Amino acid sequence: MGKIVSFSNQKGGVGKTTTCVNMAAYIAASGKKVLLIDMDPQGNATTGMGFSKSTLKKSVYNVLIDDEKASDNILKTELEGMDILPSNIDLAGAEVELVYKRSREKVLKNALAEVRDNYDYIFIDCPPSLGLLTINALAAADSVIIPIQSEYYALEGLSQLMNSITLVKQHLNPALNVDGVVLTMYDSRSLISKQIAEEIRKFFTKRLFEIVVPRNVRLVEASSYGKPIMMHDPKCTGARAYKALTEEYLTREARDKK
Numbered sequence: 001m002g003k004i005v006s007f008s009n010q011k012g013g014v015g016k017t018t019t020c021v022n023m024a025a026y027i028a029a030s031g032k033k034v035l036l037i038d039m040d041p042q043g044n045a046t047t048g049m050g051f052s053k054s055t056l057k058k059s060v061y062n063v064l065i066d067d068e069k070a071s072d073n074i075l076k077t078e079l080e081g082m083d084i085l086p087s088n089i090d091l092a093g094a095e096v097e098l099v100y101k102r103s104r105e106k107v108l109k110n111a112l113a114e115v116r117d118n119y120d121y122i123f124i125d126c127p128p129s130l131g132l133l134t135i136n137a138l139a140a141a142d143s144v145i146i147p148i149q150s151e152y153y154a155l156e157g158l159s160q161l162m163n164s165i166t167l168v169k170q171h172l173n174p175a176l177n178v179d180g181v182v183l184t185m186y187d188s189r190s191l192i193s194k195q196i197a198e199e200i201r202k203f204f205t206k207r208l209f210e211i212v213v214p215r216n217v218r219l220v221e222a223s224s225y226g227k228p229i230m231m232h233d234p235k236c237t238g239a240r241a242y243k244a245l246t247e248e249y250l251t252r253e254a255r256d257k258k
Contacts, residue, residue: 002119004112005179006141011157012128014149015184017044018219020125025228026246028082032120035074038087039133045125046086049077050226053088061090063111064136065097070115079228098132105132105172109140130164138165139172143179148200150186150193155200180252182245183212211245213238
């Protein structure tokens with residue numbers, strides 16, 4: 001049975017999609033079978049894997065709203081072992097339409113039961129908000145990874161996110177855990193980056209990943225080319241960071257299973 005991991009942070013621009021896409025790619029490259037689910041109406045994970053969300057006829061929207069099978073809407077990516085359940089422009093209205101669905105918080109969880117055994121990992125890229133799409137992702141997940149930028153405003157929303165995770169645990173998904181927190185867009189030359197990083201370390205202690213992802217223009221370029229960083233520039237600092245982060249994550253996973 002595949003492990004379902006949601007990548008969540010209600011603040012946009014913190015490297016959430018970049019982290020989700022690139023960790024999924026490196027895990028697939030390690031020989032695991034991975035499904036990437038784009039739950040963000042902006043569709044950045046979809047375009048980041050080379051698909052045009054404006055031309056896609058099938059997407060996660062059809063699964064959530066039209067009750068179609070997840071397997072009928074999954075696409076293969078360029079990367080062997082990695083599939084995607086993409087987003088398209090229809091998903092923008094799903095937040096409202098879900099309100100009228102029965103068991104609206106668990107639509108995604110129920111839909112994934114059909115395909116869960118086909119994958120080692122299912123990674124969900126959440127929207128930068130705490131609405132019904134994110135609630136569905138958290139209700140379906142075994143765990144959460146929180147990418148956070150080392151800047152002051154990133155800290156402000158952290159308590160709200162942790163409170164939301166606690167509420168989901170209490171009311172919808174008691175098994176939900178926080179796998180860890182990833183420091184992204186880190187600028188080692190900035191004093192404030194170092195100070196905020198220390199505050200985050202104090203708050204999360206053992207749950208903070210040791211690997212820090214630096215600011216790197218190649219990561220932005222890779223997204224614009226519709227490729228994970230390992231297929232765009234595998235030797236750049238961003239690629240090396242995400243490769244090391246994924247290895248740290250898989251090492252933690254193996255240790256926790258013992």
